[in-house]
Amino acid sequence: PPASAAPADPMADAFAGSAATYEVPRDLLVALAYAETHLDNHHGAPSASGGYGVMHLVSNPTTHTLEQAAELTAAPVETLKTDDAANIAGGAALLRAHADRLGLDATARKDPGKWYTAVARYGNATSPEVARLYADTVYDLLAHGVNTAAPSGTVTVAPQAVTPDRGAYAQTPDLNAPRLAAAVDYPAAKWVAASSSNYTVSNRPTSNAIDRIVIHVTQGSYAGTISWFQNPAAQVSAHYVVRSSDGDVTQMVREKDRAWHARDWNSRSVGIEHEGYVNDASWFTDAMYRSSAALTRNVADRYGIPKDRTHIVGHVEVPGNDHTDPGPNWDWTRYMQYVNG
Numbered sequence: 001p002p003a004s005a006a007p008a009d010p011m012a013d014a015f016a017g018s019a020a021t022y023e024v025p026r027d028l029l030v031a032l033a034y035a036e037t038h039l040d041n042h043h044g045a046p047s048a049s050g051g052y053g054v055m056h057l058v059s060n061p062t063t064h065t066l067e068q069a070a071e072l073t074a075a076p077v078e079t080l081k082t083d084d085a086a087n088i089a090g091g092a093a094l095l096r097a098h099a100d101r102l103g104l105d106a107t108a109r110k111d112p113g114k115w116y117t118a119v120a121r122y123g124n125a126t127s128p129e130v131a132r133l134y135a136d137t138v139y140d141l142l143a144h145g146v147n148t149a150a151p152s153g154t155v156t157v158a159p160q161a162v163t164p165d166r167g168a169y170a171q172t173p174d175l176n177a178p179r180l181a182a183a184v185d186y187p188a189a190k191w192v193a194a195s196s197s198n199y200t201v202s203n204r205p206t207s208n209a210i211d212r213i214v215i216h217v218t219q220g221s222y223a224g225t226i227s228w229f230q231n232p233a234a235q236v237s238a239h240y241v242v243r244s245s246d247g248d249v250t251q252m253v254r255e256k257d258r259a260w261h262a263r264d265w266n267s268r269s270v271g272i273e274h275e276g277y278v279n280d281a282s283w284f285t286d287a288m289y290r291s292s293a294a295l296t297r298n299v300a301d302r303y304g305i306p307k308d309r310t311h312i313v314g315h316v317e318v319p320g321n322d323h324t325d326p327g328p329n330w331d332w333t334r335y336m337q338y339v340n341g
Contacts, residue, residue, distance in 0.1 A: 055091025247291025278327035293338030
């Protein structure tokens with residue numbers, strides 16, 4: 001008997017179709033989307049920085065890639081927000097537009113390594129260092145491969161050796177490289193300053209006792225969150241951001257200063273953001289839990305904060321706020337075991 005046809009996989013088909021239409025390497029397009037959202041459209045809800053869909057098309061006061069994608073594809077903005085195929089086409093069109101502005105010809109477009117600067121620009125980073133961090137994340141995924149069960153099917157990228165052509169970004173400081181920890185309160189962190197418009201300079205613990213640690217989930221990617229906290233339009237920040245894949249830690253606000261993360265408790269707390277989305281457990285890796293717990297333990301020990309659930313709380317537990325993070329997928333039992341060693 002004839003072999004039965006393979007079941008339709010709408011998301012895999014959308015990546016293949018958009019890659020062909022816009023002459024973007026298919027595996028690179030998938031890796032970029034996975035870095036942004038783990039291929040989860042979040043039912044049309046925006047990220048913290050106003051990004052929509054699996055390709056994280058952004059509409060906020062300073063970035064309008066959602067609207068640009070609508071112009072490039074002639075699809076309505078509302079469709080781009082909620083329809084996976086339209087959203088993926090929009091992301092591919094944006095990436096191709098960056099490539100065209102950079103002068104990539106048909107031959108260069110076939111080499112995923114030549115797209116590095118276009119990928120860096122796609123991330124809308126507010127500084128060259130974070131743009132490099134963003135692009136390096138995408139190329140690390142290409143190197144290691146992607147195998148994910150998305151809501152609409154399974155999308156895979158085989159591990160592959162791609163040499164990224166960093167161009168001008170080769171001279172940009174690499175935030176993943178080890179460095180002297182002179183500027184940070186936590187020795188294992190790297191330092192990237194949040195915009196001074198997004199926190200209050202203070203003199204804690206002299207001005208206010210620090211007696212709480214607040215656990216957050218970013219509703220966005222690591223590089224995207226760092227970039228958002230650098231953006232004066234954000235009006236939000238946290239002291240630390242922790243990466244999903246390996247637990248990498250970036251400090252963005254000094255502990256002496258009040259980050260804007262927990263409203264009434266800003267004056268008394270240290271805020272830790274975790275890369276990912278509340279409704280997608282795939283972001284909460286063991287590496288992230290262990291790294292964050294070590295950070296929390298360090299902060300608690302330095303300020304004499306009891307290592308219990310009265311003093312180490314989720315954003316949802318802070319009085320007078322409307323957030324749900326870290327949400328039901330956050331494993332508090334495991335986390336507190338790690339915090340207490």
